Structure formats: structure tokens, C-alpha cells
Amino acid sequence: MSDPTADAVARAFRDERAAVLATLIRHVGDFQLAEDAVQDAYAAALTTWPRDGVPANPGAWLTVAARRRAIDRLRRDRSVADRAERLAELVRLDQQEHPVVTPESAIVDDRLRLIFTCCHPALDMAARVALTLRALGGLTTGEIARAFLVAEPTMGKRIVRAKRKIADARIPYEVPRDEELPDRVRGVLRVVYLIFNEGYSATEGDRLVREELCNEAIRLGLLLRELMPDHGEVWGLLALMLLHDSRRAARVDKRGRYLAIEEQDRSLWDETRIREGLRALERSVRLRQPGQYQLQAAITALQIEPSPDWPQIADLYGALAKLTPTAVVELNRAVAVGFADGPQAGLALLTPLLDDPALARYQPLHAAHAELLGRAGDRDGAARAYEKAIELSGNAVERAELERRLQAL
Amino acid sequence: MAQYMLLLYANEVEGEELAEREADLPIWTELTKSLEEAGLLVASGRLHRTTSATTVSAMSGETELTDGPFAITKEALAGYYLIEADNLDEALNVARRVPLIRYGHVEVRPLMDLDLE
Numbered sequence: 436m437s438d439p440t441a442d443a444v445a446r447a448f449r450d451e452r453a454a455v456l457a458t459l460i461r462h463v464g465d466f467q468l469a470e471d472a473v474q475d476a477y478a479a480a481l482t483t484w485p486r487d488g489v490p491a492n493p494g495a496w497l498t499v500a501a502r503r504r505a506i507d508r509l510r511r512d513r514s515v516a517d518r519a520e521r522l523a524e525l526v527r528l529d530q531q532e533h534p535v536v537t538p539e540s541a542i543v544d545d546r547l548r549l550i551f552t553c554c555h556p557a558l559d560m561a562a563r564v565a566l567t568l569r570a571l572g573g574l575t576t577g578e579i580a581r582a583f584l585v586a587e588p589t590m591g592k593r594i595v596r597a598k599r600k601i602a603d604a605r606i607p608y609e610v611p612r613d614e615e616l617p618d619r620v621r622g623v624l625r626v627v628y629l630i631f632n633e634g635y636s637a638t639e640g641d642r643l644v645r646e647e648l649c650n651e652a653i654r655l656g657l658l659l660r661e662l663m664p665d666h667g668e669v670w671g672l673l674a675l676m677l678l679h680d681s682r683r684a685a686r687v688d689k690r691g692r693y694l695a696i697e698e699q700d701r702s703l704w705d706e707t708r709i710r711e712g713l714r715a716l717e718r719s720v721r722l723r724q725p726g727q728y729q730l731q732a733a734i735t736a737l738q739i740e741p742s743p744d745w746p747q748i749a750d751l752y753g754a755l756a757k758l759t760p761t762a763v764v765e766l767n768r769a770v771a772v773g774f775a776d777g778p779q780a781g782l783a784l785l786t787p788l789l790d791d792p793a794l795a796r797y798q799p800l801h802a803a804h805a806e807l808l809g810r811a812g813d814r815d816g817a818a819r820a821y822e823k824a825i826e827l828s829g830n831a832v833e834r835a836e837l838e839r840r841l842q843a844l
Numbered sequence: 845m846a847q848y849m850l851l852l853y854a855n856e857v858e859g860e861e862l863a864e865r866e867a868d869l870p871i872w873t874e875l876t877k878s879l880e881e882a883g884l885l886v887a888s889g890r891l892h893r894t895t896s897a898t899t900v901s902a903m904s905g906e907t908e909l910t911d912g913p914f915a916i917t918k919e920a921l922a923g924y925y926l927i928e929a930d931n932l933d934e935a936l937n938v939a940r941r942v943p944l945i946r947y948g949h950v951e952v953r954p955l956m957d958l959d960l961e
Contacts, residue, residue, distance in 0.1 A: 557898040557932055559911035596895050600911070603896035604954045607931035615933075 440485045447493040448477055449573045453658075455497045456570060457545035460608060462528060463505050463521055466552075466598045468512075470570070472505035473497070479504070502529055546571075547610045547662050554623040555606050562597035563626050564633075569594055571658070572651040582644045583633065620663065624672050624728065627655045631676050635683075649680055660715070670719035671729030677712030678735040681705040692832040696738050709739070730755045745775035762794050770803050778811035798827040802837060814844050847886060851921065856893050887926055889955040898932065900939040901949045907940050914951040922948070926955075 452473065459469040476497050490496040506525050509518055553566040565583075568574045574582070580590035600606065611619040634648025656673040663669050685703035688694055716736055719729045734751045737744050752768035765788055773781020785804055794800050805820035821841040828834040857865065879885040894913040901908055922944065929935040932952070939950040 555932075556909045557911060557936065562911065600896050603892040604898065604952075605931045607933050611933075 440489060441481075443489040443493065444477065444480050444484060447480065447497060451494040451497055452477075452573065453549065453571045454494060454542050454546055455501055457549040458498065458542065459501050459505060460549065460552075461545055462502065462525060463509070464517075464608070465521075466570075466601050467595075468505060468508060469501075470598075472508055473501045475504035475508075476500035499529070543662055544610060546658070548608050550623055550659070550662075551611060551619055552601060552606055552608050554619075554626045555601075556619075556622055557604065557606060558597050558600065559593075560626075560629070562593055562600075564630055565590060565594050566597050567626050567655070568630065568651060571655060574647070574651060578644065578647065582648050620666055620668070623659070624668055627652050627659065628672055628676075628728070630655070631679075635679055646683070649676075649683065652676055653680060665722065667719050667722035667724030668726040668728050670715045670722065671726055671732055674712045674715035674719055674732035675728050675735060677708050677715060678732055678739065681708035681712060682739070690832055692836060704739070712736070725754070725758075727755060727759050730758065743774075745771055749775040762788055762791055762797075766794075766797075766800055766803060769807075773803075773807050773810070778807045781807045782811060796827055798824050798829075798833075801827060805840070809840075809844055817844055849924070889926070891953045892956055894953075897951050897953045898936065899949050899951050900936060900942075900945055902940075902945040903947060907945065909936070913953070914949045916949075919948055 455476070456469055456473045459472060460466055463469050463472070479500050480493075480497065484490070502525055506522065506529065509522050509525070512518070549570055550567070553570050554563050558566070561583075565579055568579050568582075569576065576591050576594060577587050579594075580587040583590065610616075630648055631652030634645045634650075634652065653673070653676050656669075656676050659666075659669045660673050682696070682699060682704050684705070685699040685701070686694060712732070713736060716729070716732045719732070730751050734748055734755070737748050737751070749768060749771040752764060752771050756764045756768055766785065769781050769784035769788070772784055782804075785800075785807060788794055788800060789804065801820050801824035805817045805824060808820055809817035818841060821837055821844075825834055825837045825841070828837060876885065876888055879888075897911075897913040899910040899912065899914045901910070925938070925942070927935065927938055929938065932954075935952050935954075939945070939952050942950050944950065
């Protein structure tokens with residue numbers, strides 16, 4: 436069933452597409468045209484490679500093929516503005532003596548340009564995610580649509596609209612200036628983390644497609660690490676994703692119920708991923724640029740220890756709460772303090788959250804409240820909190836678990 | 845003489861309907877030229893469709909970008925800048941400096957490259 440040439444094309448598609456596309460966009464100055472031409476080049480590879488053999492340097496072959504297809508398309512399409520200029524530049528590139536050798540640094544820059552363009556803050560978040568997966572990941576529009584549970588034409592329109600905005604509004608194809616860079620890097624990391632979370636946390640949809648999203652996010656994380664190795668949070672996010680992903684197989688039991696770390700079967704954890712994650716975390720810490728991903732990765736690293744160091748976890752949540760003061764972080768901090776310093780100390784932090792209207796219908800808050808009250812010996816209070824949590828739970832398996840805990844009081 | 849701003853509104857169409865409207869091009873060109881010749885035209889332009897818009901606001905204290913046009917109707921159009929910029933980032937940097945964003949919105953829309961010849 437495995438056809439070596441088809442495999443080579445598929446591999447080239449996965450490994451080379453982003454780099455080929457990124458450079459061609461710079462040359463033709465048009466996202467859509469470049470993408471169409473790269474598509475043409477892959478179609479050409481599918482017919483040519485079985486006949487002539489797989490080229491020694493598939494990336495270089497695809498670069499040349501895509502450029503020639505772009506020239507053909509530009510010659511046919513008379514509506515493109517400054518068409519003559521672009522054509523002349525492409526033809527000049529094509530006639531260079533060693534046209535295939537793009538310097539490594541230029542390739543790095545082109546891929547960075549592509550990332551920053553796809554994650555530009557003037558694009559809608561859903562469009563950033565879709566465009567990043569389409570341009571830098573190896574996913575088709577159909578696969579992205581299935582992963583995000585929308586119809587394929589809807590996703591297609593979203594991507595077309597984003598590309599049109601890039602062209603019409605002239606979203607620049609460049610690496611942001613130094614003073615804008617930290618903010619823009621954060622924006623890129625947010626897109627990648629969102630892709631990972633969509634694959635990791637969502638409970639609906641095709642499991643395989645969702646795993647593909649986690650893999651794509653990690654691949655993007657590895658690419659960012661290669662392109663921006665001096666950014667602490669790039670390593671921090673990679674560490675966080677690897678440490679979460681290492682437990683993918685152990686997260687759900689046979690009935691589909693999500694398991695807390697301490698309930699998971701550790702033999703199902705991926706030790707290699709954990710080691711990779713810990714190494715990335717170490718690199719991140721050594722760069723001395725603490726950030727939310729590094730802190731979350733450090734917390735996860737402590738939580739997967741056989742006997743977690745709760746006081747340190749509580750401290751890290753405290754630091755995280757300073758950086759990202761969200762109610763969910765506060766809740767996690769209260770739970771950690773409850774383990775570190777006892778249930779009363781946890782309750783002291785959790786009780787004020789009960790007045791937050793945004794959290795009134797947040798089931799985990801009430802479940803954690805019940806847990807702490809139970810451990811503090813307040814059975815009636817714990818029962819009331821469990822009942823509240825059960826009422827808010829939208830998931831039958833989760834509800835059954837909460838009912839079991841209520842009965843056990 | 846006073847200056848007046850004429851604001852042009854229309855629903856956005858595509859395909860055949862758009863082609864029908866484009867057939868008016870000679871009328872547009874004639875209007876623009878005659879205003880120019882009479883010395884009455886300050887500036888005019890055609891905007892790209894609203895999907896190309898980015899809205900800038902800092903009402904929450906931090907500057908926020910939104911993909912798309914400004915949509916709340918109780919705020920009224922209060923003024924305009926027509927600027928030159930190399931790309932959207934530069935245009936957005938100008939928008940960030942407009943004091944109105946602390947209590948209102950600035951919609952940044954690219955103009956089309958018009959070739960009236």
C-alpha cells in the first residue's frame with residue numbers, strides 16, 4: 436500500500452511547504468498567488484517524481500517549480516497590480532546561475548515573516564488560527580474545518596477573507612521591529628497555545644483530528660524554537676505543550692471520564708516527551724525571562740512528580756496570578772494552598788471567588804469548594820457545594836463522579 | 845468658502861451586482877473631474893470593502909484591535925484623517941495616537957488604488 440514516491444511527496448509537503456511558501460510570498464508579494472503556485476508545484480511533483488525519481492533536494496525542486504508556476508499564473512492574470520514588476524523579478528530569480536540556493540538565514544526570516552503575518556493582531560483570532568494551520572502546518576482546509584467543528588465552506592471563506600484582508604489592508608510581510616517584537620511574539624504564542632488547547636481540552640469532535648491539532652501545535656512550537664531560540668516564553672510554551680501531551684493517553688478512562696493527574700495510570704505516560712518537556716523548561720528558566728507559559732510548565736512539572744511539592748506549586752501559582760490575574764488561576768492557587776497549608780488556608784483564598792459573578796456558574800469552583808469544605812470537616816457545607824457543582828455539570832460521567840463524592844462524605 | 849464632507853454609504857455586493865455598479869465608472873470619473881476643474885475637490889477616494897477594516901480603541905485603558913468595521917451606531921462620525929502609510933502597521937500606529945480612542949473608535953480602512961485614466 437505504501438508507495439515510496441507518494442510518501443516522498445507527502446514528506447516534502449509536510450517538511451518543506453511552509454519554507455517554500457514563505458519565500459515565494461516574499462517574491463510575488465501575494466499570499467493567494469503564492470499559495471496557488473505552491474499547490475501547482477506539489478501537483479507537478481505527484482506526476483513528475485514517479486516518472487523521473489525523487490530529486491536530491493526536494494525543497495529546492497519545489498521552490499523552482501512553484502516560482503515557474505507563479506510566473507505562468509502572473510502571465511495569465513492581467514488583473515494583478517504591478518504585475519510587470521513582479522514578473523520581471525521572478526524571471527530574474529529564475530535565470531540566476533544557482534537559483535535554488537536560498538541562504539539559510541533568508542529561509543529563517545521568510546518563515547518568521549509568514550508566522551507574524553498569519554498571527555497579525557488585525558486579523559480575527561479564528562482567522563489567525565486557521566491561517567497559521569493552513570500556511571505553516573500541513574493541514575488542509577477540510578481538516579481544519581473538521582478540527583474546529585465548522586463546515587468546510589465556512590472555514591474556506593474564513594481563510595479567503597483573511598488572505599484578502601492581508602492584501603487589501605497591506606498587512607506587512609515582515610518581522611516586527613524590536614520595540615514591537617515582544618508583544619507580537621506573545622501574540623504568536625497565544626495562537627499556537629490556542630491550537631494546542633483546542634486539540635487537548637475539547638471534548639467533542641473526532642479524536643484523531645484533535646490529536647492532529649496537538650501534534651501541529653507542537654510542530655509549530657518546535658519551529659518557533661528553531662527560529663527564535665532566545666525567547667524564554669517560546670521554550671516555556673514548548674515545555675508546557677510537551678508536558679501536557681506526554682499524558683494524553685492517560686487522561687481519559689475507559690468510560691471517557693477525565694482523570695486528575697494523581698488518578699492517572701503513570702505507565703501510560705510518554706517518558707520521552709516528559710524528558711523533552713523538562714529539557715525545554717530548563718532552557719526557558721535559564722533565559723531568565725519568566726512568563727506565563729514557563730510558570731505553567733513549571734507547575735505541571737511539579738504536579739507530575741510522584742509526591743508533588745505543594746508549597747512550591749502554590750508559590751508558582753502566586754507568581755502566575757501576578758502575571759495573569761484571572762479567576763481560574765486564583766482558583767488553582769487556592770487548591771494548591773489547600774494542599775500546602777491545609778484546607779482552611781485554601782478556603783480563605785477560595786471564598787472571595789464565590790462572589791465573582793463571572794464564576795457563579797463555573798462548576799470546578801464549586802467542586803473545589805466542596806472538596807476543601809469536606810477536608811475541613813464541614814460536611815453540610817460540602818454537601819451543599821457538591822449539589823451546586825452537580826447542578827452545573829453538563830457531563831453525565833462527571834456528574835456521576837461528583838455524586839459518588841457527595842455520597843462518600 | 846466652507847468645507848463639507850460627503851459620506852457615501854451603500855450595502856456591499858459582489859458578482860453581477862458589483863459589475864452593474866462598476867458600469868457607472870464613467871459617471872464617477874466625470875463627477876470627480878468636473879469638481880477638480882472647478883477647484884471644489886479637496887480629496888476623494890474609494891474604500892476597500894469592510895472586511896479589510898481594523899478598528900482601534902482604548903476605552904478599556906489598553907489599545908485593542910478588532911478585525912472588521914466599527915459597528916455600534918450610537919457613536920457618531922466625528923472627523924477623519926486621510927494619511928499616507930507604507931502598510932497597515934504604520935497606519936495603526938497613527939490610529940493609536942488619536943486621542944479619541946480613549947472614548948471612541950477609529951476605523952482604519954485602506955483606500956483602493958484608483959487609476960482614473
